[in-house]
Amino acid sequence: AQTVTQSQPEMSVQEAETVxxxxxYDTSENNYYLFWYKQPPSRQMILVIRQEAYKQQNATxxxxxxxxxxxxxxxxxxxxxxxxxxxxxxFCAFWKGAQKLVFGQGTRLTINx
Amino acid sequence: xxxxxxTPKHLVMGMTNKKSLKCEQHMGHRAMYWYKQKAKKPPELxxxxxxxxxxxxxxxxxxxxxxxxxxxxLNLHLHALQPEDSALYLCASSQDTTxxxxxxxGPGTRLxxx
Numbered sequence: 358a359q360t361v362t363q364s365q366p367e368m369s370v371q372e373a374e375t376v377x378x379x380x381x382y383d384t385s386e387n388n389y390y391l392f393w394y395k396q397p398p399s400r401q402m403i404l405v406i407r408q409e410a411y412k413q414q415n416a417t418x419x420x421x422x423x424x425x426x427x428x429x430x431x432x433x434x435x436x437x438x439x440x441x442x443x444x445x446x447x448f449c450a451f452w453k454g455a456q457k458l459v460f461g462q463g464t465r466l467t468i469n470x
Numbered sequence: 471x472x473x474x475x476x477t478p479k480h481l482v483m484g485m486t487n488k489k490s491l492k493c494e495q496h497m498g499h500r501a502m503y504w505y506k507q508k509a510k511k512p513p514e515l516x517x518x519x520x521x522x523x524x525x526x527x528x529x530x531x532x533x534x535x536x537x538x539x540x541x542x543x544l545n546l547h548l549h550a551l552q553p554e555d556s557a558l559y560l561c562a563s564s565q566d567t568t569x570x571x572x573x574x575x576g577p578g579t580r581l582x583x584x
Contacts, residue, residue: 390570400558402513402575409570448512456501456526456567460512 361451363461370439371469377424378434378464380449387411390452391432393423394460397445405447408432436466444468473497474576476561482582485551491579493544493561499574501567502544504536505560507578513560519544520567551583 361382370376382391393405408416408425415423420440424433436443449461474495483489493502501520505513518526519538527536533555535547544561558578564571 392572394575399577400580401577402560402562404572404574407572446510452570456518456520457515458573463510463512465510 361449361459361461363447363449363464365464366462367465367467369467369469372439372441374439375435375437376439376466378436378447378449378466380432380434380461382430382432382449382451384430384451391423391425392450392458393421393432393434394448394450395443395445396448396463397442402448405434439468441468441470474561474563474574476559476576476579478579479577480580480582482584483548483551484584485553487551488547488549490548491546491559491561491581493546493563493576494542495563495574496542497563497574498541499563499565500541501564501571502538503562503564503573504544504546505562507558507560509558517546518567525567548581551581553583556581556583 363380389410392407394402395405396402406416406418406421408423415425420437422435446463448463450458477492503518504516507513515528516530517536522538533550537545558580560578561576562573564573
């Protein structure tokens with residue numbers, strides 16, 4: 358079975374701090390993609406960053422970066438210099454075989470002023 | 471343009487009503503998806519259309535009926551729903567259904583069944 362686990366249901370940090378959201382996954386596949394999606398209180402799901410499993414280099418998008426540990430099946434998201442607009446639910450996601458995107462249970466992140 | 475649009479934004483319906491949700495994308499994507507999302511939960515896949523053909527039905531009750539009239543448009547027809555069907559219904563699209571493709575989501579339709 359292929360699953361995605363986010364062990365932190367909620368997190369809260371002060372503005373400008375750095376925060377790391379954890380995600381582990383289980384798969385027997387060798388080539389795959391992992392995704393972090395953000396869903397702000399307005400409810401639109403937005404892609405934050407994605408990682409290709411065959412690339413050793415960690416993906417980076419501005420203040421967002423991942424720590425991808427393939428052997429450990431770990432895919433954490435680091436948000437640097439956090440901003441109030443980063444407040445959202447964050448979902449880690451993984452393609453399960455063909456056509457299915459499997460989501461973790463999500464981490465509710467609150468950035469406090 | 472990475473926009474997926476959904477109408478209506480909100481919908482209230484009785485258990486005997488018939489209504490439809492609409493989703494549209496103009497990115498040339500050939501895969502479209504319907505998800506159901508309950509509060510504070512991840513989206514749950516309902517249906518997948520690939521090249522306008524239904525390729526996955528996640529054992530969804532027949533009171534939900536999907537339709538893909540063309541590659542840009544996806545509908546979800548609702549009939550005789552139950553109160554537990556109240557949720558946010560999300561539409562998404564991707565270039566195709568291979569594992570490297572990013573799914574782009576619409577803003578959702580918030581459905582309340584009375």
